[in-house]
Amino acid sequence: MRNGNKLLTDILNAHFLNGGSTFDLTSKQNMSGQSGFCLSIFPDREKIIAEVLTKSKLQSYIEKNKDLLDRENVCLGTWTDGASRKTYLDCIIIAKTKRLALKLAKENKQKAIFNLKSGDTIYLWGE
Numbered sequence: 001m002r003n004g005n006k007l008l009t010d011i012l013n014a015h016f017l018n019g020g021s022t023f024d025l026t027s028k029q030n031m032s033g034q035s036g037f038c039l040s041i042f043p044d045r046e047k048i049i050a051e052v053l054t055k056s057k058l059q060s061y062i063e064k065n066k067d068l069l070d071r072e073n074v075c076l077g078t079w080t081d082g083a084s085r086k087t088y089l090d091c092i093i094i095a096k097t098k099r100l101a102l103k104l105a106k107e108n109k110q111k112a113i114f115n116l117k118s119g120d121t122i123y124l125w126g127e
Contacts, residue, residue: 008055011078015053015087020079022092022116025062025069031116036094037101038077038114042068047089053078061089079114079121098122 007028014021014030022031022038031038040046045065049057058078068074068091077092094116095101101113105124112123 004059005055008058011058011076012053012055015078015080018119019082020077020114022075022077022094022114024075026072031075031094032119034094034116036096036116037098037122038075038092038094038116039101039105039108039110040077040090040092041104041108042091043108043110045091049087049089050085053080053087053089058089065091077114079112081111 007023007025010030011021011023014023014032018032023029024031045068047061062069062076069076073093075092075094077088077090079088079090080086081088095104098113098115102124105113111125112121114121
């Protein structure tokens with residue numbers, strides 16, 4: 001990953017500042033504030049970390065999931081669940097509408113979707 005150390009730092013800074021982050025690794029763009037709703041449709045790629053997220057854990061996840069993260073409209077998502085304090089790493093997509101995001105999230109048994117524009121987490125199964 002070109003400029004990988006800076007990108008990893010940017011991802012971690014956004015994650016710790018906001019409780020999560022969404023980055024398009026191909027464009028190296030922080031997707032926060034963009035239109036759309038994040039969710040994972042790749043539940044087999046989800047990684048849950050009980051301890052603090054570090055650069056090495058993040059780099060390892062990215063390397064193991066490069067095949068998906070190099071695809072168009074697939075981003076790296078990080079999220080810390082406030083209740084459990086566990087961090088989730090996911091290969092996520094960005095749905096254009098809330099309706100589509102909720103449908104896909106239910107089909108893939110996800111806990112929540114995330115509104116990139118407002119910064120709101122929308123839980124499917126209760127908090």
